[in-house]
Amino acid sequence: MGVMAAERIKLTSTKSPLWCTIAIIVLGLGLAGVIGLTSKLSLEAYQKDVAAGADPGVEPFLPTLADALGGVTGFGVLVLMILAALAVTSEYRFGIIRTTFQAVPKRDTVLITKAGLIGVFGALLTFVLTFGAYAIAKATAGEEAGTLLTLTGSDAWRSIYGVPVYAFLCVALAVAVGSLVRQSAGAITLLLLWPLLIESLFALFGRVGREIQPFLPFANANHFLGSDQGIDWHWGPWGSLVYFIAFVAVVFGAALFVVNRRDA
Numbered sequence: 001m002g003v004m005a006a007e008r009i010k011l012t013s014t015k016s017p018l019w020c021t022i023a024i025i026v027l028g029l030g031l032a033g034v035i036g037l038t039s040k041l042s043l044e045a046y047q048k049d050v051a052a053g054a055d056p057g058v059e060p061f062l063p064t065l066a067d068a069l070g071g072v073t074g075f076g077v078l079v080l081m082i083l084a085a086l087a088v089t090s091e092y093r094f095g096i097i098r099t100t101f102q103a104v105p106k107r108d109t110v111l112i113t114k115a116g117l118i119g120v121f122g123a124l125l126t127f128v129l130t131f132g133a134y135a136i137a138k139a140t141a142g143e144e145a146g147t148l149l150t151l152t153g154s155d156a157w158r159s160i161y162g163v164p165v166y167a168f169l170c171v172a173l174a175v176a177v178g179s180l181v182r183q184s185a186g187a188i189t190l191l192l193l194w195p196l197l198i199e200s201l202f203a204l205f206g207r208v209g210r211e212i213q214p215f216l217p218f219a220n221a222n223h224f225l226g227s228d229q230g231i232d233w234h235w236g237p238w239g240s241l242v243y244f245i246a247f248v249a250v251v252f253g254a255a256l257f258v259v260n261r262r263d264a
Contacts, residue, residue: 031071
């Protein structure tokens with residue numbers, strides 16, 4: 001309980017968690033509104049072309065629930081990972097980690113508490129934002145453009161309750177990466193480039209890349225959240241969740257091992 005209280009004070013006594021939380025809210029809800037308005041304009045343009053007898057060229061954009069939650073699951077969780085990584089790397093940067101480990105010789109407890117505290121916060125925040133993003137996207141899209149934005153069916157609800165699960169796991173991964181890298185710039189760069197760039201590059205490698213894609217961690221996480229991504233999966237969404245959990249557990253386990261063996 002003492003470690004938890006100390007980590008809570010660290011988290012609430014600095015400004016970076018506040019600004020990161022504001023960024024997550026703005027990105028999560030703002031992008032949902034943009035997606036809703038875009039779908040409405042797309043449908044109106046399509047209907048106008050059809051009424052005029054012209055060829056629309058492309059089908060209108062009708063967002064799914066996964067699309068509406070993209071601001072939360074995409075950019076919002078990325079900011080949450082930055083917050084989690086900074087919670088570790090900032091202590092290494094200013095030398096506070098030595099004092100922390102002197103007060104708590106069992107270093108496993110420190111990392112697990114950091115991941116648990118920030119993870120629960122992130123899970124609760126993203127869970128609330130998923131309903132906000134859904135409501136905003138539904139309202140801005142209108143009845144016709146928002147016809148696919150429903151909360152009926154197991155797939156739709158998995159997109160909702162899967163977000164806090166995904167957020168918690170990403171926080172644990174970010175804490176682990178921050179502990180392994182120790183540098184804020186290096187950890188943040190890796191956490192941003194990994195899901196945004198590195199995994200997408202495998203699509204350029206032809207057949208070899210397509211065979212590797214089902215084993216990419218963030219691709220599996222997105223598969224669990226409802227995004228098929230055009231990948232030929234070897235398992236279903238729940239299998240992808242198990243795969244991502246196993247991946248996070250391996251990285252977090254490596255972080256615990258290294259932290260206990262390496263000097264602070």
